[in-house]
Amino acid sequence: MKMKAKWASAPYIIWMILFTIIPLAMIVYFAFTGSDGSFTLENVKNAGVHIPTLANSIYLALISTVVCLVVAYPFAYYISRKSYSKQKMMVMLVMLPMWMNFLLRTHALSALIEDNGVINTILTSIGLEPLKMINTQGAVIFGMVYNFLPYMIMPLYSIMTKIDNRTIEAAADLGANTLQTHRSIIVPMSVPGIISGITMVFVPSVSTFVISGLLGGSENYLIGDIITAQMLGSAYNLHYGSATSLLLMIVVLVTMIIFNGLDSEDTEGMLA
Template sequence: MRQKAAAAPYILWMIIFILVPLALVVMYAVTTPDGQFTISYISQVGEYAPVLVRSVWLAFVATVICLVLAFPLAFIISRRSSNSQRTMIMLVMLPMWMNFLLCTYAWMTILEKNGLINRFLANFGIGPLEMINTQGAVVLGMVYNYLPFMLLPIYSVMTKISNSVIEAAQDLGANWVGVLGKVLIPLSIPGISTGVIMVFVPSVSTFVISRMLGGGGNLLIGDLIDLQFLGNAYNPNLGAAISLVLMVLILLCMSITNQFGGEDMEGVIK
């Protein structure tokens, strides 16, 4: 009885700030402005398929890059002494203590035609290069902002992998490729699965990064939703429909990732 009473505030919080907003999104997505039921707004989402595909593709690329960078870095940090680990983790998290917009503005200053990189390259007679308002700039912004969300879950799992396990694999004849493929990666699957979700979900729905670093030519699904609610085309019903489709897509990706991770861990345990 006491447990139920203690859980009551959390249940109330979930109802007010999670279930009610979700119900409102669904209601707006399947009704007209005068309250009539319709699926026309959901059917219109297909017209924005190229934007959705671009969003998923760029989020996928950013997630892969984050994984490639975070995995070896997490392993290196996890093998250090406790003091060194705390220092390195603090350095990784340091950009997260700064304002998100400020970090993105900094990259605009670095990548623009008269930015730091182009001014440096001009000393060697190179450029100016078109780096801002490109898909590459958008991916760079995603990787920079979301890399810690990939690194921290993998690091938390890596710290639990004893050096004796790696040494035992090497004693049995495994080289570093074998240790990586048969020990480190399988045992790190829970952290990798969590990191992939934590990077892919905000990347596929971002709108600040794409707007500031991608320009108008690299519209993502988050920008499209933002325009429906705050732009001149004000159409909250269509915005809710797009949000609903994006939500279903994200839940599907999370489900696939969780099943993949679960199956891999069962194979390792066996």
């Protein structure tokens, strides 16, 4: 049996080696070599210039993660208390936007909020001043929330739906009002879902380049845009790009370690 299980995992292991381990090794290799192939720390030092952009990326990703959490938590709780058939329908509605391509969605969004876009056309036609929406920080955050909200709702919903109604009633029975019930029962019991929701929103947000590229304009350049430019675009420099990528990866890794540390502290044993 043991042997069988080992062999069954072989395709994935091969996949991992080909498409994760080797590319990762290449990034490390490029990050620490110059164009002549010799070892150097120059790239890493130069990548340091992008720390303000990185900080801005983290800042925007954090805000959109918080917004997602605030929007998703009550909604996920609401779904989780519905009957099974209603739950299925609502989950489908949540997933519905995901059936459309991510790029298309973002393009559609930019068409909506452009200076001469749908919203502003409507506003001017009824005699109001047009709003400056596209190419702002707000637009980037909105784009992130818009695209990644389902990734927050789903893990929250799937953990909340496992909370027995009687557990919630027990809290009320012992004197907890709605707020206290959430604070001391439902939130702590949802921590694993909250953690994975945060992970699933924060990571793609911090590294996105499409959203900031399409909605943020030149002022809201994020670390993802810089890496794209270095790897594929105008500022082509593979070594430099690799070093910047490495920097981003380390930041994400550290963030995840912190979150997972919180997870195991608060919820030890509750996942049994």
